[in-house]
Amino acid sequence: MRPKLTLKQIARELDVSISTVSRALRDSSEIGEETRKKIKAFAKFYNYKPNNIALSLKNRKTKTIGIIIPEIVHYFFTTVISGVEKVANEKGYNVIVCLSNNSFDKEVLNMELLANGSTDGFIMSMAKETLQKEDYHHFAEVINQGMPLVLFDRVIDEIHCDKVIIDDVIGAKKAVQYLLDTGAKKIGLVSTVDYVSVGKLRTRGYLEILRENNIEVDQNLILKIEDMDNSEAEIKDFIDKNEVDAVFAVNEHFAIHAIKAIQEKGLKVPEDVSVIGFTNGELSKRFIPSLTTVSQHGERMGGEAAKLLIDKLERKPDEGESYKTVIVETSLIERNSTKSLI
Amino acid sequence: MRPKLTLKQIARELDVSISTVSRALRDSSEIGEETRKKIKAFAKFYNYKPNNIALSLKNRKTKTIGIIIPEIVHYFFTTVISGVEKVANEKGYNVIVCLSNNSFDKEVLNMELLANGSTDGFIMSMAKETLQKEDYHHFAEVINQGMPLVLFDRVIDEIHCDKVIIDDVIGAKKAVQYLLDTGAKKIGLVSTVDYVSVGKLRTRGYLEILRENNIEVDQNLILKIEDMDNSEAEIKDFIDKNEVDAVFAVNEHFAIHAIKAIQEKGLKVPEDVSVIGFTNGELSKRFIPSLTTVSQHGERMGGEAAKLLIDKLERKPDEGESYKTVIVETSLIERNSTKSLI
DNA sequence: TTGTAAGCGTTATCAT
DNA sequence: ATGATAACGCTTACAA
Numbered sequence: 117m118r119p120k121l122t123l124k125q126i127a128r129e130l131d132v133s134i135s136t137v138s139r140a141l142r143d144s145s146e147i148g149e150e151t152r153k154k155i156k157a158f159a160k161f162y163n164y165k166p167n168n169i170a171l172s173l174k175n176r177k178t179k180t181i182g183i184i185i186p187e188i189v190h191y192f193f194t195t196v197i198s199g200v201e202k203v204a205n206e207k208g209y210n211v212i213v214c215l216s217n218n219s220f221d222k223e224v225l226n227m228e229l230l231a232n233g234s235t236d237g238f239i240m241s242m243a244k245e246t247l248q249k250e251d252y253h254h255f256a257e258v259i260n261q262g263m264p265l266v267l268f269d270r271v272i273d274e275i276h277c278d279k280v281i282i283d284d285v286i287g288a289k290k291a292v293q294y295l296l297d298t299g300a301k302k303i304g305l306v307s308t309v310d311y312v313s314v315g316k317l318r319t320r321g322y323l324e325i326l327r328e329n330n331i332e333v334d335q336n337l338i339l340k341i342e343d344m345d346n347s348e349a350e351i352k353d354f355i356d357k358n359e360v361d362a363v364f365a366v367n368e369h370f371a372i373h374a375i376k377a378i379q380e381k382g383l384k385v386p387e388d389v390s391v392i393g394f395t396n397g398e399l400s401k402r403f404i405p406s407l408t409t410v411s412q413h414g415e416r417m418g419g420e421a422a423k424l425l426i427d428k429l430e431r432k433p434d435e436g437e438s439y440k441t442v443i444v445e446t447s448l449i450e451r452n453s454t455k456s457l458i
Numbered sequence: 459m460r461p462k463l464t465l466k467q468i469a470r471e472l473d474v475s476i477s478t479v480s481r482a483l484r485d486s487s488e489i490g491e492e493t494r495k496k497i498k499a500f501a502k503f504y505n506y507k508p509n510n511i512a513l514s515l516k517n518r519k520t521k522t523i524g525i526i527i528p529e530i531v532h533y534f535f536t537t538v539i540s541g542v543e544k545v546a547n548e549k550g551y552n553v554i555v556c557l558s559n560n561s562f563d564k565e566v567l568n569m570e571l572l573a574n575g576s577t578d579g580f581i582m583s584m585a586k587e588t589l590q591k592e593d594y595h596h597f598a599e600v601i602n603q604g605m606p607l608v609l610f611d612r613v614i615d616e617i618h619c620d621k622v623i624i625d626d627v628i629g630a631k632k633a634v635q636y637l638l639d640t641g642a643k644k645i646g647l648v649s650t651v652d653y654v655s656v657g658k659l660r661t662r663g664y665l666e667i668l669r670e671n672n673i674e675v676d677q678n679l680i681l682k683i684e685d686m687d688n689s690e691a692e693i694k695d696f697i698d699k700n701e702v703d704a705v706f707a708v709n710e711h712f713a714i715h716a717i718k719a720i721q722e723k724g725l726k727v728p729e730d731v732s733v734i735g736f737t738n739g740e741l742s743k744r745f746i747p748s749l750t751t752v753s754q755h756g757e758r759m760g761g762e763a764a765k766l767l768i769d770k771l772e773r774k775p776d777e778g779e780s781y782k783t784v785i786v787e788t789s790l791i792e793r794n795s796t797k798s799l800i
Numbered sequence: 801t802t803g804t805a806a807g808c809g810t811t812a813t814c815a816t
Numbered sequence: 817a818t819g820a821t822a823a824c825g826c827t828t829a830c831a832a
Contacts, residue, residue: 117604133819148817169575170809172511173824188539194531201557213555215543233511262459372744402714475803490801512825515808
């Protein structure tokens with residue numbers, strides 16, 4: 117076992133000073149041709165690589181971006197990571213991913229951990245528990261310390277920072293309008309409770325578009341799932357009790373459970389009931405019938421978040437503060453869970 | 459904006475030396491009650507947190523584990539990450555995830571990057587390109603430098619390190635035996651080309667179990683997918699041309715494409731043809747029919763990998779080298795894509 | 801009980 | 817053209 121080579125060792129070996137080695141390797145013009153060649157050859161031969169930790173300490177920047185997300189076993193989040201990673205790598209940044217597992221405490225812990233020298237900034241989506249507690253002091257904390265923060269997907273007005281979101285309301289409106297266009301009259305909504313902001317916004321879109329079409333809202337046709345673990349049963353019950361000719365679900369899982377429930381009720385999708393989901397994941401593509409869905413373009417969101425963050429990181433401090441919110445457009449992907457347009 | 463507090467600042471503020479502050483905060487017994495209280499109160503009030511980078515540099519360990527995987531938008535890998543994360547966190551380690559995107563160059567790059575001070579060790583699954591090139595110098599490199607490495611899932615004999623794998627051969631045998639038990643006679647295999655080790659092993663299991671049951675192998679019933687992007691068409695073609703009463707696919711995607719192809723051929727799953735997949739992902743659970751599958755227990759694999767790595771990291775160097783291979787058992791999960799046992 | 805100084809691996813600023 | 821030194825933030829002998 118041969119431990120890592122350092123500047124000091126090279127210097128000793130070649131009988132020059134450490135600074136000479138450092139300069140030679142960075143092609144400083146003030147080093148003699150000879151010495152430089154000699155040093156570079158030696159370093160190359162023994163495969164010298166600078167120690168990032170030392171560089172981070174010295175430069176007081178790490179060139180890495182920290183991502184903290186609620187869960188990793190989740191298609192949408194992985195596409196976002198993928199997008200962040202792509203853009204970050206292009207610009208010479210590395211990416212660290214940490215998980216909050218939707219726990220407030222773990223979110224705080226991870227942020228503190230990464231904030232203590234491991235990353236230059238954050239890209240995050242908030243833990244569910246944080247949204248419930250409405251305790252955002254840890255975000256204020258890092259912002260205060262001068263670390264840029266970009267929030268995506270699950271964001272909140274109270275936190276002042278750059279944000280990347282999708283047009284949830286518009287996306288939902290597109291979806292419901294599409295259902296109306298295919299002739300649906302009684303459109304059920306399967307959503308989440310309101311503290312999950314996406315649930316709230318998509319619900320708003322649903323309500324707005326019905327209003328715009330002068331259709332009266334029937335509260336019985338709105339289901340708000342409280343307990344994810346019990347969503348299947350709740351949805352089945354909802355479908356059994358109500359008569360609808362279309363369902364708009366705020367995510368894939370709800371959409372699929374709706375389809376199952378509809379089929380078990382003896383009805384056909386899309387002939388009797390159309391179903392539209394949200395999030396264009398694996399499931400939507402491969403399910404049979406494949407799902408018509410509102411695509412969130414997670415990768416694009418990740419890319420935008422990375423751009424915003426890196427912009428902030430590389431801006432001079434005197435250029436003043438201003439926070440942007442980038443809205444990534446959704447698009448409706450038509451597949452086989454909806455009737456075709458009339 | 460208030461930048462991070464350091465020991466030095468506390469020392470200046472309280473008019474003591476840096477080492478006194480350091481010791482007080484670490485509850486060293488050799489600090490006077492008074493001073494200690496004063497310092498701790500101050501630190502607490504101003505929310506002092508030690509700088510990890512400086513600690514890493516000093517201690518020459520980072521307490522973080524680097525995971526490098528081929529892709530993140532992939533259910534199995536995310537479950538592994540989740541498992542690593544859980545165990546690592548319990549033991550006070552952090553986790554950094556990097557992606558190779560199945561590229562050899564990026565795998566090398568990321569390893570070098572993380573090896574230069576960012577992590578104490580690696581948990582990895584090899585990029586496809588690396589397996590093809592059979593160039594493993596970068597692994598030898600880090601091992602040589604004394605950084606422990608644990609390989610999982612896609613592993614290779616030539617690299618000497620700890621490994622976590624599943625019993626691919628046994629898993630495949632379980633699956634095919636199950637099909638035989640349900641009365642199948644002509645069992646098709648949809649696998650990958652042989653340099654993907656899982657494909658090779660699962661194929662071996664298929665062959666072995668047929669042999670054990672004295673069933674002659676029909677090479678026409680074996681499909682090895684070369685180009686993932688074209689797998690759907692290849693599978694359709696395969697199903698169309700061959701008459702089988704069961705299919706064993708080495709992953710979910712292949713299984714689902716097989717089911718589609720079978721249905722499009724006018725046959726029913728599982729009545730006419732049973733299908734078993736490998737990997738118990740989202741798709742397997744939610745597809746209709748839900749898939750009977752060999753579950754890989756990714757989370758458990760991740761946990762085992764983390765344990766192995768941390769064991770190595772915390773072992774004294776003089777305890778000698780020995781490499782373990784942990785085999786995580788697969789289990790067959792029966793669902794609706796197979797006929798029930800006779 | 802507290803302070804001084806060296807060191808982790810770099811780079812930047814001064815000297816020489 | 818090269819070397820010595822300080823500094824990044826922290827810990828830890830060793831001195832006092």
